[in-house]
Amino acid sequence: MSYLVLAxxxxxxxxxxxxxxxxxxxxxxxxxxxxxxxxxxxxAGPRGIGKTSMARILAKALNCEKGPAAEPCNACAACRAITxxxxxxxxxxxxxxxxxxDDVRQLRESVKYAPASTRAKVxxxxxxxxxxxxxxxxxxxxxxxxxxHVYFVLATTEPLRVPPTILSRCxxxxxxxxxxxxxxxxxxxxxxxxxxxxxxxxxxxIARKGEGSVRDTLTLLDQVAATGDGPFGEAEIQEILxxxxxxxYFELSDAIVATDGKRAxxxxxxxxxxxxNLQELADELVHHFRDLLIASLGEDMERLVExxxxxxxxxxxxxxxxxxxxxxxxxxxxxxxxxxxxxSPHGRVHLEVALAEMASLPRAVDLAEVLERLRSGEMxxxxxxxxxxxxxxxxxxxxxxxxxxxxxAPRWEQVVARVRREKxxxxxxxxxxxxxxxxxxxxxxxxxxxxxxxxxxxxxPANRRYLLVVIEEVFGQALGLRLAEASPPAPAPATAPGAIxxxxxxxxxxxxxxxxxxxIAELLDGDIIGPAQ
Numbered sequence: 033m034s035y036l037v038l039a040x041x042x043x044x045x046x047x048x049x050x051x052x053x054x055x056x057x058x059x060x061x062x063x064x065x066x067x068x069x070x071x072x073x074x075x076a077g078p079r080g081i082g083k084t085s086m087a088r089i090l091a092k093a094l095n096c097e098k099g100p101a102a103e104p105c106n107a108c109a110a111c112r113a114i115t116x117x118x119x120x121x122x123x124x125x126x127x128x129x130x131x132x133x134d135d136v137r138q139l140r141e142s143v144k145y146a147p148a149s150t151r152a153k154v155x156x157x158x159x160x161x162x163x164x165x166x167x168x169x170x171x172x173x174x175x176x177x178x179x180x181h182v183y184f185v186l187a188t189t190e191p192l193r194v195p196p197t198i199l200s201r202c203x204x205x206x207x208x209x210x211x212x213x214x215x216x217x218x219x220x221x222x223x224x225x226x227x228x229x230x231x232x233x234x235x236x237x238i239a240r241k242g243e244g245s246v247r248d249t250l251t252l253l254d255q256v257a258a259t260g261d262g263p264f265g266e267a268e269i270q271e272i273l274x275x276x277x278x279x280x281y282f283e284l285s286d287a288i289v290a291t292d293g294k295r296a297x298x299x300x301x302x303x304x305x306x307x308x309n310l311q312e313l314a315d316e317l318v319h320h321f322r323d324l325l326i327a328s329l330g331e332d333m334e335r336l337v338e339x340x341x342x343x344x345x346x347x348x349x350x351x352x353x354x355x356x357x358x359x360x361x362x363x364x365x366x367x368x369x370x371x372x373x374x375x376s377p378h379g380r381v382h383l384e385v386a387l388a389e390m391a392s393l394p395r396a397v398d399l400a401e402v403l404e405r406l407r408s409g410e411m412x413x414x415x416x417x418x419x420x421x422x423x424x425x426x427x428x429x430x431x432x433x434x435x436x437x438x439x440x441a442p443r444w445e446q447v448v449a450r451v452r453r454e455k456x457x458x459x460x461x462x463x464x465x466x467x468x469x470x471x472x473x474x475x476x477x478x479x480x481x482x483x484x485x486x487x488x489x490x491x492x493p494a495n496r497r498y499l500l501v502v503i504e505e506v507f508g509q510a511l512g513l514r515l516a517e518a519s520p521p522a523p524a525p526a527t528a529p530g531a532i533x534x535x536x537x538x539x540x541x542x543x544x545x546x547x548x549x550x551x552i553a554e555l556l557d558g559d560i561i562g563p564a565q
Contacts, residue, residue: 077207080247
């Protein structure tokens with residue numbers, strides 16, 4: 033006898049055996065018990081979650097020799113014939129290959145005839161949304177007023193493609209996607225019965241890969257079982273199925289949260305060398321960073337995260353070090369790269385660029401919080417220095433330069449010389465610039481810039497981050513950067529240490545509105561999120 037795959041061997045035969053669709057099973061069982069069965073049903077939901085199995089059980093319950101009953105006996109001739117798939121009165125029709133008007137006309141003709149050997153005729157049309165518009169129109173009248181012995185069950189994964197005229201003639205039941213816990217529990221029951229030695233972590237990995245589908249998880253389990261008797265752990269499952277475990281997801285997200293792009297790329301290289309499918313890795317990272325976003329919104333949102341207690345604890349720890357705005361931007365980058373990788377032969381490069389970008393993004397700043405601090409009179413402190421730009425050599429430690437120190441000008445000349453050596457174009461924008469003072473945690477630089485071009489180049493995020501790194505290394509302290517317009521020199525009295533020389537920068541009135549928000553952004557040297565009212 034040929035081998036029967038697990039998805040067929042363990043197909044549910046009773047309503048109470050259906051995994052995770054209790055609301056539908058109870059409704060149908062009660063309808064059978066009270067003789068209130070509709071003549072047409074529409075079962076809608078993702079693939080592999082029990083729509084066709086539920087339709088077969090309904091057909092058996094209607095035709096059971098002990099019924100119609102709330103549960104089929106699975107022992108009578110009618111139940112056995114339907115289970116084995118050779119009952120002439122239960123017809124399963126593939127909507128994708130029988131989608132034309134002629135196919136529906138044949139169906140309409142066969143509906144007129146009485147059942148050959150059972151109590152009722154049941155037509156199960158799978159993927160009914162694939163029927164043509166003419167075929168749907170031909171089905172309307174029969175679907176609305178079928179003979180008393182005929183029942184229709186329409187199954188679809190895309191209910192939005194079913195015409196409203198069809199929907200209005202059916203009793204609709206929506207099947208939900210199964211959770212990882214439900215799938216893992218079903219797998220545990222099956223592996224125990226099949227005597228397959230596999231641990232719970234490995235089952236959760238298979239369940240996660242199944243993406244809510246019972247059939248997909250059983251297909252994966254079949255693949256695992258075909259390699260031997262086990263025992264199987266998470267590492268063996270990763271190797272057999274080419275999957276990555278949650279440990280890799282947490283390693284990558286921890287590197288991103290810590291702004292450690294080097295560590296993230298090394299982890300990706302290790303995964304690539306182990307033969308993991310990078311497209312699947314990108315898709316799984318989307319789910320992982322979605323969970324991180326949910327966790328960053330508060331502990332009361334954890335019910336939306338599918339994971340173990342330990343995984344939820346690790347997500348909380350990472351979420352405590354990042355704002356929701358950070359997680360949101362990371363998730364958007366991953367969604368974009370996962371789509372691009374499907375269309376490009378350079379998937380690895382796309383993923384590497386995405387991880388490097390995520391690690392180098394400046395942290396988000398809540399605008400409402402900043403404005404509140406400003407109203408209270410508390411000036412925001414400068415942001416921590418940005419990560420070192422790739423290829424920038426580490427300079428020897430420098431002694432901090434106090435505001436007003438005569439070393440200010442020579443140190444700025446060192447900054448300009450280094451930038452000209454490492455980034456010639458950016459260095460040319462700093463020619464004829466002058467360091468004026470260190471005030472409020474920022475280095476104030478006068479810039480000769482008649483048309484604003486130089487300032488525009490310096491203010492580009494990548495250039496600004498690079499300059500802040502160089503300034504910190506040369507001046508020996510983390511400083512922000514403020515650009516001021518240079519003015520012709522004029523005699524002025526001496527200024528107190530830390531203050532800007534009189535006449536060097538024109539006094540400005542109190543900034544309001546957008547200009548004030550822009551100043552806050554300069555102080556924080558980060559991205560601002562939230563409403564700008």
